[in-house]
Amino acid sequence: MLKEVFEQAAAAINGAKSVVLTIHVQPDGDALGSLLAMYHFLRKSGKTTCATWGEPIKIPDQYKWLPEVANITNFESCIDADLLIALDCANEHRLGLMEQKLSSFKSIINIDHHVDNSSFGTINILDFSASATCEIVYELLKFMKADIDSDIASLLYTGIVTDTGRFQYQNTTAKTLRVAADLVDLGAVPNDIFKNIYENISFASLKLLAKVLGRAEYVKESGLVYSYILNEDLSKAGVSVADTENFIDYLRTAREASVAAIFKEMADGKLRVSLRSKGLVDVGAIAREQDGGGHRNAAGATLDMTIDEAAKWLSDRIKALHF
Numbered sequence: 392m393l394k395e396v397f398e399q400a401a402a403a404i405n406g407a408k409s410v411v412l413t414i415h416v417q418p419d420g421d422a423l424g425s426l427l428a429m430y431h432f433l434r435k436s437g438k439t440t441c442a443t444w445g446e447p448i449k450i451p452d453q454y455k456w457l458p459e460v461a462n463i464t465n466f467e468s469c470i471d472a473d474l475l476i477a478l479d480c481a482n483e484h485r486l487g488l489m490e491q492k493l494s495s496f497k498s499i500i501n502i503d504h505h506v507d508n509s510s511f512g513t514i515n516i517l518d519f520s521a522s523a524t525c526e527i528v529y530e531l532l533k534f535m536k537a538d539i540d541s542d543i544a545s546l547l548y549t550g551i552v553t554d555t556g557r558f559q560y561q562n563t564t565a566k567t568l569r570v571a572a573d574l575v576d577l578g579a580v581p582n583d584i585f586k587n588i589y590e591n592i593s594f595a596s597l598k599l600l601a602k603v604l605g606r607a608e609y610v611k612e613s614g615l616v617y618s619y620i621l622n623e624d625l626s627k628a629g630v631s632v633a634d635t636e637n638f639i640d641y642l643r644t645a646r647e648a649s650v651a652a653i654f655k656e657m658a659d660g661k662l663r664v665s666l667r668s669k670g671l672v673d674v675g676a677i678a679r680e681q682d683g684g685g686h687r688n689a690a691g692a693t694l695d696m697t698i699d700e701a702a703k704w705l706s707d708r709i710k711a712l713h714f
């Protein structure tokens with residue numbers, strides 16, 4: 392049970408002098424919120440702590456305000472410690488370049504809420520009913536009797552509000568809302584966090600969103616609504632891929648959509664696909680067919696296909712599995 396594993400994790404943390412914290416590549420609000428909340432807590436506890444992730448560090452604009460975000464460092468300078476804590480990572484590959492460093496850590500705590508987590512830690516704190524990794528981190532910090540100040544509360548609230556689609560997705564439970572309420576009591580300010588995250592895209596990103604929505608396609612047989620973002624779109628608009636994280640949420644608002652997808656061209660010519668389902672279709676299962684993964688209603692994968700091939704593959708898989 393979680394209590395036992397919390398005890399093991401608390402003992403490992405208390406016994407470590409130095410800790411490296413890492414998250415999945417192309418981090419979202421839950422990854423960054425849980426990373427910085429743990430960083431803040433460990434530093435206050437007197438540990439030598441390094442916060443990083445396994446690719447060149449670029450903070451998405453909507454998360455640049457997060458407390459302590461400037462202290463995130465490149466992973467090369469961040470690999471020597473008694474303990475590694477991985478947050479919001481379903482498996483080793485999601486660690487990016489940190490994956491190669493795993494064997495240099497004797498102790499690894501893996502804290503996550505993805506149903507397909509591969510239990511790659513020496514201690515695995517997995518709760519698939521948690522809306523966000525930040526919800527688990529909140530429980531762990533309470534268990535450890537940590538002083539949760541307003542910075543930590545804001546960071547944890549950020550992870551929960553983003554991973555639940557502002558408390559609207561199916562992963563939102565009564566417990567999620569109770570944890571969020573606790574965090575507000577502890578100093579998180581919902582309206583400030585909302586403005587920082589959701590009313591903080593550049594005008595250039597807004598125009599790019601209009602372009603991406605303008606070329607969206609609807610495949611009636613499968614209920615797939617999709618669009619795409621090319622490298623050229625980003626360079627012309629002067630927008631980074633991280634600033635397009637929320638575009639998919641607009642595609643899923645179509646009544647006709649059972650699945651929304653955005654294909655993003657990568658530097659090597661492959662495609663990253665982000666998938667969102669409204670509940671009928673298990674997009675996590677479809678993503679896993681291509682070595683990707685995620686949750687039933689939010690998943691992603693890397694595809695070696697053209698956009699047309701990818702749209703056809705996806706539509707066919709939705710039809711085969713669900714219609």
Ligand code: 5GP
Nearest residue numbers: 481665666683684685686689690691692693
């Ligand atoms: P996003 O579309 O926001 O990048 O990802 C949606 C969800 O799927 C997130 O929970 C993310 O962690 C997960 N996910 C995205 N891409 C991958 C992938 O390549 N492998 C795995 N295991 N999970 C992924």
Ligand code: MN
Nearest residue numbers: 421479524554
């Ligand atoms: Mn998450």
